[in-house]
Amino acid sequence: MLAFPLYFNFASSNVSSGGSFGTVGDYKVSGEYTFIELDSATEGIADGETLTINLHSDAVQSQIADKNLVAVIVNMTYDEDETASGPPLNCAGPAGGNDAPDTISATVSRGNNTASGSGQNPGSHAITAEWYDSSIIDTVVTGLSESEIMDKLEGGETGMGDYIVEISVVAETGNTLNPLCNRNDGGEEVTYTVSLVLLDYSIVPDITIEV
Numbered sequence: 363m364l365a366f367p368l369y370f371n372f373a374s375s376n377v378s379s380g381g382s383f384g385t386v387g388d389y390k391v392s393g394e395y396t397f398i399e400l401d402s403a404t405e406g407i408a409d410g411e412t413l414t415i416n417l418h419s420d421a422v423q424s425q426i427a428d429k430n431l432v433a434v435i436v437n438m439t440y441d442e443d444e445t446a447s448g449p450p451l452n453c454a455g456p457a458g459g460n461d462a463p464d465t466i467s468a469t470v471s472r473g474n475n476t477a478s479g480s481g482q483n484p485g486s487h488a489i490t491a492e493w494y495d496s497s498i499i500d501t502v503v504t505g506l507s508e509s510e511i512m513d514k515l516e517g518g519e520t521g522m523g524d525y526i527v528e529i530s531v532v533a534e535t536g537n538t539l540n541p542l543c544n545r546n547d548g549g550e551e552v553t554y555t556v557s558l559v560l561l562d563y564s565i566v567p568d569i570t571i572e573v
């Protein structure tokens with residue numbers, strides 16, 4: 363329990379002397395994220411087709427102004443719309459076979475920052491393109507100054523501009539045990555959300571107090 367008052371004494375004396383900013387040492391880095399929705403919708407995408415979504419950060423300008431914009435994340439969820447049809451009872455029970463998973467792939471680009479990834483239905487996946495060093499969040503960084511750490515966490519102007527999201531579907535149709543039962547899968551319906559990621563971080567000296 364003594365750690366807090368001791369810690370704050372140390373930190374404030376360093377700040378008042380103006381010496382901590384460029385001092386190389388051990389710093390505990392933590393962050394809080396805020397997600398700003400840039401776009402969301404549910405779209406049917408045919409087998410072999412690509413849905414292209416053109417967005418711009420200006421659409422949420424008031425929400426990101428003077429904030430530290432460091433990444434974009436695209437969340438996708440999808441079910442399975444595959445059908446089995448045929449003469450009455452020919453698709454009943456096991457005779458109707460099983461769904462075969464479709465593959466949903468996506469790419470997001472902000473300038474040179476690009477991420478892509480795919481998943482299979484029913485399910486979900488997310489892709490994140492980032493232009494900061496996420497690996498140091500919730501760690502103790504050694505051997506750098508506070509300002510050098512800030513350089514790794516500041517998004518700058520990189521997030522301002524066009525965002526291009528592409529989502530494509532490759533549908534697969536499952537097998538049936540009864541040749542009179544036909545399975546059909548023309549694509550998939552994908553629900554997506556594109557969010558800009560704001561990072562609010564803190565960098566504090568990491569001090570070990572021996573008791």
Ligand SMILES: [Ca+2]
Pocket residue numbers: 442444461462463464533534535536547
């Ligand atoms: Ca399928």
Ligand SMILES: [Ca+2]
Pocket residue numbers: 442443444464533547548549550551
């Ligand atoms: Ca499907």
